[in-house]
Structure formats: structure tokens, C-alpha cells
Amino acid sequence: DTAVSQTPKYLVTQMGNDKSIKCEQNLGHDTMYWYKQDSKKFLKIMFSYNNKELIINETVPNRFSPKSPDKAHLNLHINSLELGDSAVYFCASSLRSGAQETQYFGPGTRLLVL
Amino acid sequence: KQEVTQIPAALSVPEGENLVLNCSFTDSAIYNLQWFRQDPGKGLTSLLLIQSSQREQTSGRLNASLDKSSGRSTLYIAASQPGDSATYLCAPWRRDDKIIFGKGTRLHILP
Numbered sequence: 561d562t563a564v565s566q567t568p569k570y571l572v573t574q575m576g577n578d579k580s581i582k583c584e585q586n587l588g589h590d591t592m593y594w595y596k597q598d599s600k601k602f603l604k605i606m607f608s609y610n611n612k613e614l615i616i617n618e619t620v621p622n623r624f625s626p627k628s629p630d631k632a633h634l635n636l637h638i639n640s641l642e643l644g645d646s647a648v649y650f651c652a653s654s655l656r657s658g659a660q661e662t663q664y665f666g667p668g669t670r671l672l673v674l
Numbered sequence: 675k676q677e678v679t680q681i682p683a684a685l686s687v688p689e690g691e692n693l694v695l696n697c698s699f700t701d702s703a704i705y706n707l708q709w710f711r712q713d714p715g716k717g718l719t720s721l722l723l724i725q726s727s728q729r730e731q732t733s734g735r736l737n738a739s740l741d742k743s744s745g746r747s748t749l750y751i752a753a754s755q756p757g758d759s760a761t762y763l764c765a766p767w768r769r770d771d772k773i774i775f776g777k778g779t780r781l782h783i784l785p
Contacts, residue, residue, distance in 0.1 A: 564717070603718075603763065603775035616772060650717055660706065660725065663773075665717035 563587050564666035566651050572672045573641060580637045581669045583651030589664075591615075591657040592634035594626060595650040597668070603650070609634050610657040646673045676701040678776035680764055686782040689756060695749040695779045697764030702745045704766040709738050709749050712761045712778065721762075722749070754783045 564585045573579055585592060593616075594606040608616035612628040623639045638645060648668045654661035677700045687693050697707075706725045710718040722731045722738040724747070730739040737750040747764055761778040768774065 600777065601761070602777050603765075605772055605774075618772070652718070660723075662708070662720045662723055663718075664720070665710075667717045668715075 564651055564653055564664050566649075566666040566669050568669060569667065570670050570672075572674065574674055575641055575643060577641050578637070578639045579641060579671075580635055581649055581651075581671070582633070582635045583666060584633050585651075585653040585664070585666075586632065587653055587655075587664060589653040589655050590631060591654045591661070592628065592631075593652040593654075593663065594634065594636050595652065595665075597648040597650060599647070607634075607636075608657065615657055641673045643673050646671055676704075676766065676768060676774045678764060678766060678774050680762075680776035680779050682779060683777070684780040684782070686784060687754060688784045689754060691754050692750065692752050693754055693781075695751070695762050695764075695781070697747040697749070697776055699745045699747075699764075699766045699774075701766075701768070702742050703769060704742060705769050707738075707740050707747050707764065707766045708773070709736075709747075710763040710765060710775075712763060714760075718763065751781075756783045756785050759783045 567582045591610045593608045597603045607626045609628045625637045628634045651666040652663040654663045681696045708723045709721045724731045724740040735752040740747045763778045764776040
């Protein structure tokens with residue numbers, strides 16, 4: 561059984577388009593995250609939601625808007641895509657928020673903006 | 675601002691050898707530190723989580739140590755196997771619950 565799943569796995573799109581990436585976890589966790597891994601493999605946290613409420617919002621452009629319809633889902637919508645948005649986006653979840661919790665990661669969504 | 679450095683960036687060793695991966699961080703006021711493994715094209719797998727009150731954690735052939743005062747952590751892998759080939763990421767947690775990742779060490783175990 562897949563614990564944290566993301567769709568799509570690959571996404572190729574033109575600059576200026578709007579796209580969404582979906583994430584679902586079946587672990588019963590309260591907290592979900594979005595991370596961005598750039599071409600240099602540097603991984604950075606973008607957002608964190610706990611029980612559908614935003615708790616971490618790093619300095620991410622307003623074009624990125626996370627949406628959590630319920631505890632098991634955290635989707636990422638990106639408006640007006642730019643070349644620099646090309647990266648691998650990872651979703652993760654943990655039982656609760658906080659540094660003491662182990663995070664479980666999804667397989668990643670590889671976004672290429674042309 | 676927390677900066678995380680992992681040395682070496684890449685490492686190739688013959689199967690069966692013991693090895694050490696190093697991680698250093700600039701802000702010692704961390705809450706805890708987590709080591710992850712990333713296989714090519716895959717997500718991250720958590721290996722070990724060391725609480726700030728602990729100095730080390732062990733899981734199977736893996737042992738991670740944490741020295742907050744010097745801003746260092748090491749991941750020791752005993753009796754390496756080809757299946758250990760992956761990128762290993764060190765990630766200290768800040769006290770505001772944000773996690774910062776190093777760029778990782780790409781490990782290749784030669785059969």
C-alpha cells in the first residue's frame with residue numbers, strides 16, 4: 561500500500577500555464593508538507609499544514625497556493641509557471657507537527673517548465 | 675540562518691567496508707536532526723531521528739551521532755552492501771519546526 565502518493569509523477573508544461581499537483585496520505589497523519597528540490601538537489605520546505613491549517617509558509621512566491629480539503633490531502637496549485645519553477649516537488653506527512661515527528665515522503669513530482 | 679554542509683559530496687567504496695558520512699550545521703540551536711536516504715528518482719526515506727537530548731541513535735547497521743555544541747553529525751554504515759547505494763541527506767530541525775536539508779552525499783557501493 562502506498563503511504564504517501566503524488567500525482568502526476570511527471571509534468572511538462574509551458575511557461576505561463578497554471579498547474580496543480582496532488583498529494584494524498586493514507587497513514588492517518590495530521591500534518592502534511594510540500595518540499596521543493598532544485599536541480600542542485602537542494603531540498604527546501606515550502607509549506608506545512610496541520611489538520612488543514614497552514615502552519616509553515618516559507619518565502620514562497622504567491623503564485624504557489626497550497627490547498628488542504630481534508631487531513632489526508634494537500635494539493636499544490638501553481639499559477640503563471642516560470643522556468644525557475646522546474647524542480648522535483650515532494651509531499652510528506654507526519655503523525656503530528658513538530659520536529660520530534662518522523663516524516664514520510666512521497667515519490668516526488670518532476671515538473672519541467674519550457 | 676542555518677547552513678548544512680555534507681562531506682564528502684560523493685563516495686565510492688567496495689562492498690563490505692565500514693564508512694562514515696559527515697554533516698555540519700552552523701546553528702547549534704537545533705531541536706533534533708534527521709538522516710534520510712534518497713534513491714534515484716524516488717522520495718526520501720527517513721533512517722534515523724536523533725533528539726536534541728540524545729547523542730546517538732542506532733538502527734541495524736546504521737549509527738548516527740549528534741554533537742550539537744560543535745554543530746556536527748555523522749552517519750556510520752557498517753559492512754556496506756550494494757543496496758546501500760543512494761544519496762544520504764542530513765536535516766537538522768530548527769526550533770520553529772522547520773527542517774533544513776543538506777545537499778547530500780551520493781554513496782556508491784561497489785560489488
